[in-house]
Amino acid sequence: MQTANPTAHAKVSAEVLSSTGGPKKLRRAKIWQMGFFAANNTATNVMFFLMMNVAYFATGVVGLGTVLVSTIITGSRMFDGITDPIIGLWIDKTDGKYGKFRPFMLGGYLTMAVVIGLLFFTNHLVPENFKLPYFILLYVVYIIGYTFQTAVTKAGQSVMTSDPSQRPLFSTFDITLSGLLFTGGAMYLSNYLVPKYGGTFNSAGLFQEFALTALAISGVLTVLAIIGIWSSDRTENFGTGKAEKITFKDMWTILKGNRPLQMLIIAASTDKLGGSIATNSIVMVMLFGIIIGDFGMYGVISGIVLIPNIIIALFGTRFASKFGTRKGYVVSTWLAIGSFSGIFLLLTLGDPTQIRMDNWGFMTISFILLYIFGNGLRTLSGGLVIPMIPDVTDYETYKTGRYAPGVMGTIFSFVDKMISSFAQTVIGFTLAFIGFNEIFPDVNTPYSANIKWVTLFLYIGMLMFAWIASLIAMKFYELDKTRMQEIQVELENRREINNKK
The missing domain is CATH 1.20.1250 (Growth Hormone; Chain: A;)
Structure with a gap:
């Protein structure tokens, strides 16, 4: 393991930079590309904000018990953590016509879109004995789709820019977009949806409108993110340009x-x-x-x-x-x-x-x-x-x-x-x-x-x-x-x- 030696690093860095043309060699993204790619995290946060309220739907509309639903949601977080390394390895093994990251961004969104549509439009309509296993199945598949897309947020930045001074720009866009999302989402839910559907969370219509709104916003943000990373998601930008198993x-x-x-x-x-x-x-x-x-x-x-x-x-x-x-x-x-x-x-x-x-x-x-x-x-x-x-x-x-x-x-x-x-x-x-x-x-x-x-x-x-x-x-x-x-x-x-x- 190499240890930190700031003085030596500064000396070596100065020599390397002066002999190679310096930071001009480093790959940089356009500002709009960084902003568009940051929308990937906001796209998944839209889904997260929707699913933060799924317990109300499961208990008030589907009719499942509060303790049971809480246990399922808590257990799903553990499952979410377990799936992360598996999907991460899958991403690292991917290098096709459409790059390494774009397929997982699109696949993650489409998976969540299908699951959310089925969950909020059909779960309360299935026979009583099937409501619980149906909910669990859909929630598990949702977690997989969610991990597909969220994994790219952390992994994809490595190809966007190699300039250390530009990477913090991602946080500027991410904090801004997430702040707007959660503030606007809270107002949308509490000042519009809940009053519209009788002041309670026990309405299937409320969650169906909520789901359609979330899917539309997340879909637009996902498309923007794919556009943002498109030109960077190429084999020559992966690591040293040489594939390692x-x-x-x-x-x-x-x-x-x-x-x-x-x-x-x-x-x-x-x-x-x-x-x-x-x-x-x-x-x-x-x-x-x-x-x-x-x-x-x-x-x-x-x-x-x-x-x-x-x-x-x-x-x-x-x-x-x-x-x-x-x-x-x-x-x-x-x-x-x-x-x-x-x-x-x-x-x-x-x-x-x-x-x-x-x-x-x-x-x-x-x-x-x-x-x-x-x-x-x-x-x-x-x-x-x-x-x-x-x-x-x-x-x-x-x-x-x-x-x-x-x-x-x-x-x-x-x-x-x-x-x-x-x-x-x-x-x-x-x-x-x-x-x-x-x-x-x-x-x-x-x-x-x-x-x-x-x-x-x-x-x-x-x-x-x-x-x-x-x-x-x-x-x-x-x-x-x-x-x-x-x-x-x-x-x-x-x-x-x-x-x-």
């Missing part, structure tokens, strides 16, 4: 021998666990509904943070482009720690009940500002993880000759999903410790000191643990901007040699 055995070899991948997994998975806990609806109910005492403020402030999130993403990704993705991630993590430390001090030393939209005093202004910056920085640091995945992919190619973007991305996803799936378990055990063994707290639960400290632990404490673990991992992550320039120039030289053969 990838097997199941290589998965363990890659994970065992690639230190930057190991460190990135630790950083990203702990971030995901902390974020999944902090943003869980139960934690939000306790923070806004019980500690602050006004759950309606949560909806208002969620709309307020959209534009600041986009602005923070623009400045943050520009910083990462200039100084390297690793440095951008580290700086945004430190700033997030500072913002959430401020929220902790505000809620412990001040009076949270003074935080009101009709009471613009010190508590309200301070909380909103800290919440905006903290949420934006948390989103930014999480978004910068994605362009670091092609960096560890290229490092593997540089070190061993293996080009395995599918395996790299899905190994990352597998570990990430396994760890983040513990979020609900952490919340459940923590609340059980203070007496909530049968039901979760809601907006009508009386305030208590125990609830306050548990809320602060789940909302802030878990994030702090995650960020500290991430910063420690980044100490052993050698792929800074200088190192990546050295690696990319070497890979370009190898590609030129192999493509001439």
